[in-house]
Structures are given as structure tokens and as C-alpha cells.
Amino acid sequence: MKTFLFILIVVSxxxxxxxxxxxxxxIFVEPSLDQAIGIENQHLFASxxxxxxxxxxIKYDGYRTWQKSGQVLAGGILGISIGALFGIVFALSxxxxxxKTDVKKALVLAGIMWLTVYFIPFLKYPANPPTVGDPExxxxxxxxxxxxxxxxxxxxxxxxxLSQKLKTKKLVAIIGYAAFIGIVFVVMPENPDQxxxxxxxxxxxxxxxxxxxxxxxxxxxxxxxxxxxxYKPHKEIIPFN
Amino acid sequence: MSxxxxxxxxxxxxxxxxxxxxxxxxxxxxxxxxFDQGHIFSLVYGDEAFQDLYIHELTHDxxxxxxFPCH
Numbered sequence: 069m070k071t072f073l074f075i076l077i078v079v080s081x082x083x084x085x086x087x088x089x090x091x092x093x094x095i096f097v098e099p100s101l102d103q104a105i106g107i108e109n110q111h112l113f114a115s116x117x118x119x120x121x122x123x124x125x126i127k128y129d130g131y132r133t134w135q136k137s138g139q140v141l142a143g144g145i146l147g148i149s150i151g152a153l154f155g156i157v158f159a160l161s162x163x164x165x166x167x168k169t170d171v172k173k174a175l176v177l178a179g180i181m182w183l184t185v186y187f188i189p190f191l192k193y194p195a196n197p198p199t200v201g202d203p204e205x206x207x208x209x210x211x212x213x214x215x216x217x218x219x220x221x222x223x224x225x226x227x228x229x230l231s232q233k234l235k236t237k238k239l240v241a242i243i244g245y246a247a248f249i250g251i252v253f254v255v256m257p258e259n260p261d262q263x264x265x266x267x268x269x270x271x272x273x274x275x276x277x278x279x280x281x282x283x284x285x286x287x288x289x290x291x292x293x294x295x296x297x298x299y300k301p302h303k304e305i306i307p308f309n
Numbered sequence: 310m311s312x313x314x315x316x317x318x319x320x321x322x323x324x325x326x327x328x329x330x331x332x333x334x335x336x337x338x339x340x341x342x343x344f345d346q347g348h349i350f351s352l353v354y355g356d357e358a359f360q361d362l363y364i365h366e367l368t369h370d371x372x373x374x375x376x377f378p379c380h
Contacts, residue, residue: 069322069323069324069327071324071326071327074323074324074327075327075330075331078331079334089375090371093370093371093374097370097373097374098370101370101373101374134367135366135367135369135370136370138366138367138368138369138370138371139370139371139374141367141368142341142342142367142368142370142371142372143371145338145341145342145368146338146339146342146343146371146375148334148338149334149335149336149337149338149339149341149342150335150338150339152331152332152334152335152338153331153335155331156323156328156331156332156335159323159327159328160323186376189376190376193376193378194376195373195374195375195376195377196373196378196379197373198369198373198379198380200380201378201379201380202380203380206346206378206379206380209378210343210344210377210378213376213377213378273373277373277374277375277376280374281374281375281376
């Protein structure tokens with residue numbers, strides 16, 4: 069394994085997929101975010117914390133433009149972060165992944181990780197727009213969300229390893245994981261926050277959020293798989309005499 | 310005449326340094342985008358950072374969009 073090339077491929081594919089994610093969010097998710105923050109502004113005016121003046125809007129617009137640039141930057145950072153995890157798992161599991169090419173293998177793994185560490189946790193603790201979260205419960209919600217992701221991810225790996233050890237079919241591991249995560253899904257506490265924002269806004273936000281995160285995983289699989297196929301970091305050139 | 314020859318082999322060994330480096334990148338990036346409430350900048354700016362929430366505000370939109378708990 070060529071260490072430097074391996075890390076370079078993982079980081080480049082992560083940042084590329086992350087920038088795609090951030091840019092797609094500007095198109096698909098920002099309208100919902102603007103709408104939700106608009107509701108927050110109305111609350112600020114109603115409570116007298118802020119005044120509905122031209123000065124407020126000039127400051128607000130500048131602030132939001134800065135925050136939207138942060139969306140793309142954060143996309144790059146998050147992309148590298150999740151991409152690093154993906155790279156580790158891909159390198160460790162490449163030989164056992166189905167598919168003849170690296171792109172197919174990477175897409176299979178991206179699909180498995182999308183399902184276990186993103187989509188199933190999302191179904192339990194769906195994304196919420198601004199105005200929904202209660203600042204008092206943010207630590208609890210963070211712990212619940214991360215714990216669920218960790219339980220699901222390690223659960224999937226655990227059932228796969230178990231089926232390997234017992235030499236059973238992969239289907240047994242899938243059924244085992246499904247039963248396990250089903251129980252965890254029911255047992256884990258709900259998000260404690262009440263949703264007071266309009267249902268249409270929340271639903272639209274969640275659909276768009278899930279859509280762009282899914283685009284991220286798809287891009288990550290394709291880009292890492294293609295770079296891996298092209299540069300073959302697992303092959304080492306050694307002298308032969 | 311000496312001739313140098315080389316062979317391309319496939320090795321399964323993943324260097325531990327690469328795994329450690331990527332694991333650090335994973336945790337640090339996830340913390341910055343998903344969870345920082347002033348912690349990182351407080352190392353330099355002290356308690357003020359917990360009021361400013363610079364990283365929280367900058368990553369705010371992605372924090373919501375990627376499904377992390379916020380506010």
C-alpha cells in the first residue's frame with residue numbers, strides 16, 4: 069500500500085464530494101433555511117429583541133451571505149471527515165466487497181454506509197430546520213444522534229464479522245443486523261423537542277437535506293472508486309531480482 | 310550487465326499511520342462541522358469564544374442540512 073497516495077486519494081475524493089454537497093445545498097436546502105430563519109426573525113421582532121428596520125436587514129443580509137459561504141466551506145470539511153472514515157473502511161474491506169471494478173466496490177460500500185450510518189439514523193432522528201431546536205436539549209440530542217450512528221455502524225460491522233466467523237451466508241448477517249437495529253430503533257428515546265414550525269417547511273427541508281446528503285455519498289463512491297482504479301494505491305512496486 | 314527489474318504486487322496490509330491520520334481527520338472534521346460550540350477557538354480566545362460561536366455560526370447551515378442537532 070502506498071501510504072501517501074492512499075491518503076491523498078481519500079482526502080481529494082472527500083473534499084470533492086463535500087464541495088458538491090455544499091454547492092447542492094445552496095440550491096436545494098437554502099430556500100428552506102431562509103424561510104425558517106425568516107420565522108425566527110419574526111419572533112425576534114415580536115419579542116422586541118430586534119427592530120424591523122432597514123439597518124437590521126442590511127446587517128442580516130450580509131450575515132446570511134457570509135453564512136452561506138460557510139455552507140460550502142463546511143461541506144468541504146465535512147466531506148473530508150466522512151470521506152476519511154469511508155477511505156479507512158474501503159481499504160480494509162476492498163477485497164471482500166462485491167463488484168469487479170473499484171468503482172462498483174466503492175459504490176456498494178457507499179450504499180451500505182449511507183444506509184447504516186446516515187439513512188437509518190436519519191429516520192430515527194430526522195434533520196430539523198432552524199426554529200425547531202431547543203438550545204437546552206442540544207447536548208442530549210447530540211449524544212442520542214451520535215450514539216445511534218455508532219450503534220448502527222458497529223452493529224453492521226459486528227454482524228458481518230459474526231457471519232464470517234460462523235461461515236454463514238451474508239443474508240444471515242443482514243437479517244441479524246435488521247432485527248438488531250429494529251430493536252435499537254424502538255428502544256432509543258425520541259427527540260425531546262416539540263416541532264412548532266409549519267409542517268410543510270419541515271418536511272420540505274428534510275426531503276431536500278436527505279437528497280443532498282445522498283448525493284454526497286453517491287459522489288464519494290464514484291470519485292474515490294475512480295481515483296482508486298486509476299492510481300491503484302494498493303499496488304506496490306518492489307525490486308525483483 | 311546488471312538489469313533491474315521490478316514487479317507490481319498487491320498487498321493487503323494497510324499502514325497503521327494512514328489509518329491513524331485518517332481517523333484523526335474524521336474526528337476533527339466531524340467536531341468542527343457537527344458539534345463545536347466555541348470549544349476550538351476558546352483555546353486561543355478564552356471564554357469569549359463560547360459567546361461568539363464563530364465556528365458554529367460559520368458551519369450553521371451545513372450543520373442543519375447534514376442532520377446534526379443545532380441550537
